[in-house]
Amino acid sequence: MILAQGLCSAMVCLGYLTKMLDVFCPMHMVLDATGHISHAGPTAQKLLPDDTLVNKRFLEVFELCRPRSVSSMEQLLGVAGLKLHLRKRDAAQTTTKGVLVPLPDNGGAIINLSFGISIIDAVRDFALTSADFAATDLTIEMLYLVEAKSAAMEASRKLNQRLQGAMIAAEEQAFTDTLTGLKNRRALETIVPRLLEDRSPFGMMQIDLDFFKAVNDTLGHAAGDHVLQRVAKVLVENSRDDDCVARVGGDEFVMVFKGITDADVLGRIAARIIAEVEHPMPFKEHVCKVSASVGISVFAGQVGTTIDTIMSDVDIALYASKHQGRATYTLFSENLRQDGPLSQ
The missing domain is CATH 1.20.5 (Single alpha-helices involved in coiled-coils or other helix-helix interfaces)
Structure with missing residues (x-):
């Protein structure tokens, strides 16, 4: 009778102890004399989220990395009070540290675990929050x-x-012209030197509008802005996403066609632009009429070419078109440079 009362009292004390430990040390486990887990704190249980730790043999769930060669409850009790380094045996293999204290009389023990510097990984792997740890x-x-x-x-x-x-x-x-949404001269002076430095071939066109001043003078600047926006739309529609279309002056535009150096191809593009720009442009009750003169120059990777050189070439070709009667295009050649400046 006395023995039974003693066992009952011990069980009550242990039950009360585990409730306190659940609060103070939520990563603790109680081991019985055979080394099986008889109780696991709430955070310790999260180490095995899909199963229960209770009734499992502690050394089958955890491997003792240091001290080594511990494979029985008797050997576990032999390392009581030492700092233990443990690792879960499952795929996660989370590392923990622990300390074990024997329980009097029943041959069991209490072991308390900690994640140490592995806490960040543990929080991620086991979805832990501040509620899973003692408040202190x-x-x-x-x-x-x-x-x-x-x-x-x-x-x-x-x-x-x-x-x-x-x-x-x-x-x-x-780098953007606010009226037309095209690139501006600053953008052009950034893009072209890069292409020259990389020796990336390209074709360049300079487009100048004919009779644009007459539109401004007779119909006003609003009409002139309308014409510039419509011309910008034509130029964008005749270019690709990788090409550069820039407004570099009042009625002057420059187009850079990356990878296109064929004179016939560039000529067809120029002719199409000239034809579309010549279409009458309605503005309120009026009709705006302009045309376009185009100069073309090609960079095929020549060493020593600068932006000033190629801009000079395309400018000479443009004024050759002006000299020929406007609304046409001209491909630059050295003969044009040797003939000297051409008046508009």
Whole structure:
């Protein structure tokens, strides 16, 4: 009778102890004399989310990495009080640290675990939160620091994205003609030197509108702006996404066709542009009529070519078209340069 009462009292005490340990040490486990887990704290149980730890043999769930060669409950009790290094035997193989304390009388023990520096991996692998640790555990502070760092990094990332977006927008604005939405001279003077440096072949056209001044003088600048926008649309429709279409002056445009150096191809594009620009352009109750003169130059990878050189070549070809009676195109040749400047 006395023995039974003693056993009952011991069980009550152990039950009360485990309830306290669930709060103070939620990663603890109670082992019986055979080395089987008789109780597992709530956080310890999360190490085996798809099963229960209770009734499993502790050394079948965990491998003792240091000290080594521990394979029985008797040997476990022999390392009581030492810092233990353990690893789960399943695929996750999460590393933990622990310390074991024998239970009096019944041959069992209590072992408390900690993730140590593996806490970040454990939080990720087992979906742990601050509620899974004792309120006074330094792990909580570490988790708060990690969350604060993550939040700061996310805020920094978003700020960098906004700054990068603002920088791209500012650069785009600086390289864009506000009236037509085309590239401007600054953009052209950035793109062409890169192509020359890489010796990437391209064809260049300079387009100048004929009779545009008459539209401005007779119908006003609103009509002139309308014509420039319509011409810009024609140029974009006769180019590819990789090409550069820029407005470089009042009624002057430059087109750079990457990879196109064939004179016949460039001639057909120029002829199509000239024909489409000549179409009458309605503006309110009026009709605007202009034409286009085009000069063409080709860069085929020649060493020593500069932007000034090729811009001079295409300008000479343009004024040759003007000299021929406008609304036509001319391909640059050295003969044109040798003939000297041509008046408009």
